Amino acid sequence: METAIQPSPAAILQMGTGFWASKVLLTAVNFELFTYLSKKSNQSAKGIKSLLDLKCTDRNTYDFLDCLTGLGFLKREGLLETARYSNTVDTDIFLNKANPSYIGGILEMMNERGWGIWGNLDEGLKTGLIQNEAKNGGQPIFDLLYGNPELLKNFVDGMTGVQMGNFIALSQKFDFSNFKTLVDAGGSAGVLSLMVAKHNPHMNCITFDLPPLESMANETIQKFQMAERVKVMSGDFFKDGLPKADIVTMGNVIHDWDEDTKIKLIQIAYDALPKGGVLIAIENVIDNERKQNVFGMMMSLNMLIETGDGFDYTFDDFNRWAKKVGFSSTELLPLTGPSSAAIAIK
Incomplete structure (x- = not known):
C-alpha cells in the first residue's frame, strides 16, 4: 500500500525567502570577505568582524558567517567563540578578487543594481515597461556602462x-x-x-x-x-x-x-x-x-x-x-x- 504524500509548505517558504540567502551572499561579496579569507584563512568570527569593521553584535556576526557556511560558501571548524572560517574551493577560485577566474563583478552589479530593480518585477509585468535606471529618466543600461569605465570593467569581468x-x-x-x-x-x-x-x-x-x-x-x-x-x-x-x-x-x-x-x-x-x-x-x-x-x-x-x-x-x-x-x-x-x-x- 502506497503512503500518501503529505503536503508541506517547506519548498514554498524556502523559495519565498530566497532573497534572504541571495542578499547574504551579495553582502559577503560586497565586503570582499572571500578575498580576505584567501589571504588569511582559518579566521575567527571576531577576527572577521574586526577586519570588516562590523558594528553589529558578535551573535549577528556568527549568524552571518554561519548562514554562509550553511549555504555552502564557507567552511567552519568549531562553533561560535571557537569557530574558525575558511573559503570553500569554489569561493576561493571564483570570489577572490586576486584571481583571473573572479566572477564577483556580476554579483557586485547584482548588489548595486539588480537587487533594487528586480523589486520592480511586478510593475514590469503589469506595464511591460523597462524597470531599471532609465525608468525614471536615467541612462539606459549600456549607456550607463559605457560611460563608467570602472562599472564597465566590473560588468565585463x-x-x-x-x-x-x-x-x-x-x-x-x-x-x-x-x-x-x-x-x-x-x-x-x-x-x-x-x-x-x-x-x-x-x-x-x-x-x-x-x-x-x-x-x-x-x-x-x-x-x-x-x-x-x-x-x-x-x-x-x-x-x-x-x-x-x-x-x-x-x-x-x-x-x-x-x-x-x-x-x-x-x-x-x-x-x-x-x-x-x-x-x-x-x-x-x-x-x-x-x-x-x-x-x-x-x-x-x-x-x-x-x-x-x-x-x-x-x-x-x-x-x-x-x-x-x-x-x-x-x-x-x-x-x-x-x-x-x-x-x-x-
Whole structure:
C-alpha cells in the first residue's frame, strides 16, 4: 500500500525567502570577505568582524558567517567563540578578487543594481515597461556602462567569468576543422575568440564590439599572448555590418532585443557568412516545453526589466528565425549549466 504524500509548505517558504540567502551572499561579496579569507584563512568570527569593521553584535556576526557556511560558501571548524572560517574551493577560485577566474563583478552589479530593480518585477509585468535606471529618466543600461569605465570593467569581468566555461566548452565541443576564420559579434573582452584560437590552432579570430571595449580586449589578448591570431575591430554591427568570416558567434547578444531586431541580427550574421558558414548563438536557450530551464526564463524576465522588450528564447524560436532569414539547417549544442549554442548553417 502506497503512503500518501503529505503536503508541506517547506519548498514554498524556502523559495519565498530566497532573497534572504541571495542578499547574504551579495553582502559577503560586497565586503570582499572571500578575498580576505584567501589571504588569511582559518579566521575567527571576531577576527572577521574586526577586519570588516562590523558594528553589529558578535551573535549577528556568527549568524552571518554561519548562514554562509550553511549555504555552502564557507567552511567552519568549531562553533561560535571557537569557530574558525575558511573559503570553500569554489569561493576561493571564483570570489577572490586576486584571481583571473573572479566572477564577483556580476554579483557586485547584482548588489548595486539588480537587487533594487528586480523589486520592480511586478510593475514590469503589469506595464511591460523597462524597470531599471532609465525608468525614471536615467541612462539606459549600456549607456550607463559605457560611460563608467570602472562599472564597465566590473560588468565585463563578471560576464567573462560567468561565460568562461561556455567559451571553453564551445571551443572543444564544436568541430572547427572545416573553418578558418571567426568573428565574435559583441565580443566584449575578447575571451570567446581567445578560447577558440587557443584550442584550435588553425583558427584566426576577430573580436568585434563598440569602441569602449577595444582597449580592454587588446589588454586581454596581450595577456594570452595571442595577438597574431586574435584581432580587435571596433564598430556598430547595426550600422556597419560584420567582417566576413566562416563563423559568426554572438554570446548573450540576441536576447537583448525584440523579435524584429533579433531577426535583423541573424540577417546581419547571414550576410557576413559564405555558403556553408555558421552562426553560433550562445544563450540560456529555453527548452521547447518551457519546463526545465528555469534560469533561462528568469533571464528572460531580467531582459524585461533591463531592456523592456528583450527576451530569451527556445530552440524552436531560433530555428524559425534562422529559417526565415535563409539558413538551411539548425542544431543545438549543450554547453555548461543552463547555456547552449544555437547553431545555424548557411
